[in-house]
Amino acid sequence: MSEILILNTHPERADECAALQPLCYPTLAADEQVTPAQFIRHVHVFPLGQFMAVDRQTDRVVGTTAGFLTHYDRISPDYFRHHTFYEATGGNWLTNHNPSGNYYYGIDMCVHPDYRGQGIARKLHDARKALARRLGLKGQVLGGMLPGYAKYTHVMSVHDYAHHVQKGVIHDSTFTTQLRNGFEFRGLLQNYLKDPPTNGWSTLLEWPNPGYIETTVNRGTPKPVTQSILPRIAAWPL
Numbered sequence: 001m002s003e004i005l006i007l008n009t010h011p012e013r014a015d016e017c018a019a020l021q022p023l024c025y026p027t028l029a030a031d032e033q034v035t036p037a038q039f040i041r042h043v044h045v046f047p048l049g050q051f052m053a054v055d056r057q058t059d060r061v062v063g064t065t066a067g068f069l070t071h072y073d074r075i076s077p078d079y080f081r082h083h084t085f086y087e088a089t090g091g092n093w094l095t096n097h098n099p100s101g102n103y104y105y106g107i108d109m110c111v112h113p114d115y116r117g118q119g120i121a122r123k124l125h126d127a128r129k130a131l132a133r134r135l136g137l138k139g140q141v142l143g144g145m146l147p148g149y150a151k152y153t154h155v156m157s158v159h160d161y162a163h164h165v166q167k168g169v170i171h172d173s174t175f176t177t178q179l180r181n182g183f184e185f186r187g188l189l190q191n192y193l194k195d196p197p198t199n200g201w202s203t204l205l206e207w208p209n210p211g212y213i214e215t216t217v218n219r220g221t222p223k224p225v226t227q228s229i230l231p232r233i234a235a236w237p238l
């Protein structure tokens, strides 16, 4: 088994990172696969949130994960139920990154086919969880692919498929891995991705950070400028 290092993505490794995309997402539309320029952009926008797995012996990039910060409201998730990957990611340019967001939105998690089943995705997930803890985030959210659904589309509804995967009756190489890494199923997203074999169906998944502590001053809460100024104004002599 190879010794794998998990590092923040280096812009100079962008070509290697992008070379994994067609190998890992062979049925995904080309404009939804991350290009070298977009990997470089991700590092500029949110360097802490980008990771790559490197085989120490060969110095080869064998896995990547990418994401940005956003606000995700569990109580009224209407937007999250109907959004698309393209909208969320700004066409993969991370234009929606919000530095004060309370959730990490994962947009990519891929491991070279020759390196699968060695726990590399788990290491990448662990890196994202460690970041979420370090930044005091409420958790992570993502739209997950359902590659295994391709061979069941004529046999069962996507709702039944997702149910069977959660029960462990069917194994989905992506969804099962996400469940094993602590993600919780929040629903299904229609036409989230341009992935014809699965009719664009994806899961909406959340990893609630178990270490998150609600405080009165949360990340993303606008500074109470008016509240601090108003009493002073009121105290002025008339």
Ligand SMILES: CC(C)(COP(=O)(O)OP(=O)(O)OC[C@H]1O[C@@H](n2cnc3c(N)ncnc32)[C@H](O)[C@@H]1OP(=O)(O)O)[C@@H](O)C(=O)NCCC(=O)NCCS
Residues within 6 Å of the ligand: 024, 025, 108, 109, 110, 111, 112, 115, 116, 117, 118, 119, 120, 121, 122, 123, 143, 144, 145, 147, 171, 173, 174, 176, 177, 178, 180
């Ligand atoms: C999903 C993907 C990243 C997983 O990568 P990986 O490095 O092989 O995953 P890991 O080895 O870390 O496995 C993670 C967990 O899933 C389980 N798992 C992985 N493949 C499995 C399989 N074929 N059968 C049963 N369990 C499996 C592992 O046992 C592990 O659980 P454990 O740690 O509790 O034992 C990889 O398959 C991939 O790149 N897929 C294509 C791209 C993709 O769909 N990305 C996600 C987009 S939403």
